[in-house]
Amino acid sequence: MRYVAIGDSFTEGVGDPQPGGGVRGWADLVAIGLAAAHGSVDYANLAIRGRLIEPIATVQCDAALALDPRPDVMTFNGSGNDMMRPGWDAARISALMQRVVDRTGEAGVSLVILSGPDPTERLPRGRTFSDRADELMAIVETLEAAHDHVTFVDNYRDSEMRRAAYWDTDRLHLNPLGHSRVAARVLGAMGVETDLPVAPAGDPGRPGVLAEAAYVGRYVLPWIGRRLTGRSSGDGRVPKHPAWTTIEAPVG
Incomplete structure (x- = not known):
C-alpha cells in the first residue's frame, strides 16, 4: 500500500x-x-x-x-x-x-x-x-x-x-x-x-474586545503584511516526507 x-x-x-x-x-x-x-x-x-x-x-x-x-x-x-x-x-x-x-x-x-x-x-x-x-x-x-x-x-x-x-x-x-x-x-x-x-x-463564548484585538495583532496583521510584500508562510520550506517512508502498523 x-x-x-x-x-x-x-x-x-x-x-x-x-x-x-x-x-x-x-x-x-x-x-x-x-x-x-x-x-x-x-x-x-x-x-x-x-x-x-x-x-x-x-x-x-x-x-x-x-x-x-x-x-x-x-x-x-x-x-x-x-x-x-x-x-x-x-x-x-x-x-x-x-x-x-x-x-x-x-x-x-x-x-x-x-x-x-x-x-x-x-x-x-x-x-x-x-x-x-x-x-x-x-x-x-x-x-x-x-x-x-x-x-x-x-x-x-x-x-x-x-x-x-x-x-x-x-x-x-x-x-x-x-x-x-x-x-x-x-x-x-x-x-x-x-x-x-x-x-x-x-464551546467557549465569543472573545472580548481585548482578546479580539490581540488576535488581529498576532495573526491578521502578519497575514496582511505577507500579502502586501508578496511573501508566503511556506517560503523556503520543503515537504516533510518527499520520498517513500515506511510506516509500520502500531503495536497494540
Missing part, C-alpha cells in the same frame, strides 16, 4: 505540533491508520503551507506521480489559500482540479479529494470565503460524479467541525482534535472504519 498526500498547510499538518518541533496532522494519521489495516504503508507527504492550488495541482501532483514505485492512492486538497486572495476564478480552479483528476486517472491512481472544514464563523471576510467554498464544492462534486477513481470527503459541510473546539488559536487551522476527526473521515472513505472523535459539549 502506497499513499501520497499533496496540498497546503491543512495537509502538512499545521495546528498539530509535535514535541521537539514539526507537525503531524490528519494525513500522517491516515498513514498510521492504513498501516494498522494493511500491516504497513509507504507514505509520502509533499504538502507545503501557504501553497496556492496551481503549484499543488502541477508541481506537487507531478512529483507525487513520479515517485517510484507509483502510489496506489493520493489525497488532494487545495484552493483554501486562493479563497482568501483577490482574483478568485472558479473556472481556473476547476481546470486545475481537472488536471489532477486526469493525471491520476491516466496513472491508475485512486484519488481522494477532500475539503477543509468551514472556518468562516470566526474569520474576517467569512462571507466571501463561504461563497467561494460553495463554488468549490460544486466543482468537486461534478468531478466525483464523472470519474470512478475519484472519492470526495466533504469536511466543509461537517457541522460538528464548525465548533471552536476543533480549531487552533489562529482560527484558520485545525487543532489536534480537528486533525484526528478529519483523519477518521478520510480513513472511512478509504474503507478503514475508525472511531470518529467528537469534542465534549460546550
Whole structure:
C-alpha cells in the first residue's frame, strides 16, 4: 500500500505540533491508520503551507506521480489559500482540479479529494470565503460524479467541525482534535472504519474586545503584511516526507 498526500498547510499538518518541533496532522494519521489495516504503508507527504492550488495541482501532483514505485492512492486538497486572495476564478480552479483528476486517472491512481472544514464563523471576510467554498464544492462534486477513481470527503459541510473546539488559536487551522476527526473521515472513505472523535459539549463564548484585538495583532496583521510584500508562510520550506517512508502498523 502506497499513499501520497499533496496540498497546503491543512495537509502538512499545521495546528498539530509535535514535541521537539514539526507537525503531524490528519494525513500522517491516515498513514498510521492504513498501516494498522494493511500491516504497513509507504507514505509520502509533499504538502507545503501557504501553497496556492496551481503549484499543488502541477508541481506537487507531478512529483507525487513520479515517485517510484507509483502510489496506489493520493489525497488532494487545495484552493483554501486562493479563497482568501483577490482574483478568485472558479473556472481556473476547476481546470486545475481537472488536471489532477486526469493525471491520476491516466496513472491508475485512486484519488481522494477532500475539503477543509468551514472556518468562516470566526474569520474576517467569512462571507466571501463561504461563497467561494460553495463554488468549490460544486466543482468537486461534478468531478466525483464523472470519474470512478475519484472519492470526495466533504469536511466543509461537517457541522460538528464548525465548533471552536476543533480549531487552533489562529482560527484558520485545525487543532489536534480537528486533525484526528478529519483523519477518521478520510480513513472511512478509504474503507478503514475508525472511531470518529467528537469534542465534549460546550464551546467557549465569543472573545472580548481585548482578546479580539490581540488576535488581529498576532495573526491578521502578519497575514496582511505577507500579502502586501508578496511573501508566503511556506517560503523556503520543503515537504516533510518527499520520498517513500515506511510506516509500520502500531503495536497494540
